[in-house]
Amino acid sequence: MSVPYQQTGNQLDYQEIKQTKADLKAEIHFIGQIVGGLDFQTDDGLFCELAIDCGDGWDLLQPGNNKGIQTQTSYANPGQLFSWCHPFDLHFSVSNIIGWPKALLKVWRLDSSNKIDACSYGTSIFPRSAGYHQMTCETWTPTGENLDLEIRKPNEDLATNTDQFSKFDRSLDWRFQALSFYMENPPRLTTLAPLTTDKGDFARRKILNSISNGKVIIEVEVILKNFKRLSFSGQ
Amino acid sequence: MNTRNYKKDVSDQGSIKGQTNQNFGFSQPQQFQDGVSRIQEEMMDPRNIQPDSMFLNFSGVLECGECEDEESLRIEYAVKYGGDDWTYLKTSNNADDAEPSGISQLSTSRNLHSRNIVWNFPFECNFQTKNIFGWPQVVVRLSGPDFMGRSVAKGYGSVHVPTQPGYHERIIRIFKPLPISGFTGFLGYLLGNTAELKNFDKVISSGEGREVTRVKSVGYVKVKFHVTLVNFDKFGYL
Numbered sequence: 239m240s241v242p243y244q245q246t247g248n249q250l251d252y253q254e255i256k257q258t259k260a261d262l263k264a265e266i267h268f269i270g271q272i273v274g275g276l277d278f279q280t281d282d283g284l285f286c287e288l289a290i291d292c293g294d295g296w297d298l299l300q301p302g303n304n305k306g307i308q309t310q311t312s313y314a315n316p317g318q319l320f321s322w323c324h325p326f327d328l329h330f331s332v333s334n335i336i337g338w339p340k341a342l343l344k345v346w347r348l349d350s351s352n353k354i355d356a357c358s359y360g361t362s363i364f365p366r367s368a369g370y371h372q373m374t375c376e377t378w379t380p381t382g383e384n385l386d387l388e389i390r391k392p393n394e395d396l397a398t399n400t401d402q403f404s405k406f407d408r409s410l411d412w413r414f415q416a417l418s419f420y421m422e423n424p425p426r427l428t429t430l431a432p433l434t435t436d437k438g439d440f441a442r443r444k445i446l447n448s449i450s451n452g453k454v455i456i457e458v459e460v461i462l463k464n465f466k467r468l469s470f471s472g473q
Numbered sequence: 474m475n476t477r478n479y480k481k482d483v484s485d486q487g488s489i490k491g492q493t494n495q496n497f498g499f500s501q502p503q504q505f506q507d508g509v510s511r512i513q514e515e516m517m518d519p520r521n522i523q524p525d526s527m528f529l530n531f532s533g534v535l536e537c538g539e540c541e542d543e544e545s546l547r548i549e550y551a552v553k554y555g556g557d558d559w560t561y562l563k564t565s566n567n568a569d570d571a572e573p574s575g576i577s578q579l580s581t582s583r584n585l586h587s588r589n590i591v592w593n594f595p596f597e598c599n600f601q602t603k604n605i606f607g608w609p610q611v612v613v614r615l616s617g618p619d620f621m622g623r624s625v626a627k628g629y630g631s632v633h634v635p636t637q638p639g640y641h642e643r644i645i646r647i648f649k650p651l652p653i654s655g656f657t658g659f660l661g662y663l664l665g666n667t668a669e670l671k672n673f674d675k676v677i678s679s680g681e682g683r684e685v686t687r688v689k690s691v692g693y694v695k696v697k698f699h700v701t702l703v704n705f706d707k708f709g710y711l
Contacts, residue, residue, distance in 0.1 A: 321690035
């Protein structure tokens with residue numbers, strides 16, 4: 239409770255600067271827009287899904303639910319931008335900066351028979367300094383698995399065992415390629431774990447083979463609160 | 474001399490430290506006379522007063538833009554903001570100043586070689602807030618005549634107001650909703666009922682419920698912003 243500012247006669251009452259514990263917590267606002275996609279080289283409609291991955295010390299205060307973002311479906315001529323234009327406004331309270339938020343992107347394709355399928359994946363890290371930033375995230379499409387790599391022991395050094403490796407590294411899995419040619423859809427990831435470094439399954443990313451795909455453009459403004467007071471960089 | 478000696482424990486104020494309502498007028502002993510003007514100056518110094526809200530004042534110009542093969546276009550804008558914490562401060566008592574929005578003139582590109590259409594449409598808004606969530610966005614709609622001269626919407630777009638003070642230029646990407654099928658598109662073209670967004674400012678600014686809409690990119694609009702932030706450093710931002 240603080241006493242309101244009063245002016246009585248010819249004297250002014252001194253209004254106290256009341257500091258609460260919440261005033262000294264670090265908070266971050268990411269305000270921006272998923273602008274669109276470029277260079278996807280497809281005639282189908284594309285839309286983007288964004289999931290936010292952050293560490294335990296990050297608390298998403300607003301919006302209340304972290305169910306992820308799904309944009310509208312956009313069509314584009316060759317060389318044109320697939321315009322998604324999806325605004326977002328995230329308010330985090332930070333008690334531990336480990337696990338800086340990442341945007342896990344999944345681009346979906348809507349083909350002419352109204353069927354949706356995964357097109358490509360990407361990971362982008364939100365900027366760490368205040369101001370306006372344009373994040374460009376290159377995406378990749380998985381084309382298959384290199385299951386022979388699983389035979390090796392987990393800690394075996396890649397450089398020492400070159401014979402076994404050079405033989406298997408070049409063999410792209412023909413089964414996935416054949417299936418995707420006839421079914422017209424690429425293989426999909428079963429989990430988003432290979433996209434983020436925090437979860438345990440990230441090490442399995444080494445068995446993936448992928449092909450490059452277009453890029454997703456995100457414009458974001460970052461507002462930091464109390465970073466300077468707590469001696470964190472960026473503000 | 475310690476000018477803070479004027480604070481003493483005022484028991485009827487509870488345990489609020491530093492609170493005082495003493496009369497610094499004429500009942501004080503002579504030795505405090507020097508400190509009185511300094512204390513009053515200190516109390517009136519704006520750096521010592523904790524404000525209760527932040528203010529955002531921005532002005533700008535919707536400068537120019539292009540939309541596929543269109544020659545004549547008009548631009549309409551609305552500023553959408555988070556409803557609960559943000560307050561739009563009106564600068565006049567006109568009825569059309571109730572919400573920040575505006576409609577520009579109908580402008581035409583200069584010659585056949587360039588599709589650039591210039592509006593040079595200025596805007597200015599003041600907001601009062603206690604929370605950053607719900608930062609204002611400028612949502613625009615381009616509209617113009619179709620082949621029969623009826624006014625139809627040609628594209629939509631949105632951009633957030635920049636958060637850093639100073640001068641900024643932004644590009645708004647414009648998209649147009651696609652009709653559901655070729656037939657409805659053709660019929661809409663004839664009747665002037667092309668695919669449009671109802672309540673475009675709410676739909677575009679929130680992003681909710683757009684998962685099943687299909688759109689196509691049609692152009693861009695260049696915007697210039699000038700931003701001033703008030704009291705943001707007192708609240709720990711900036």
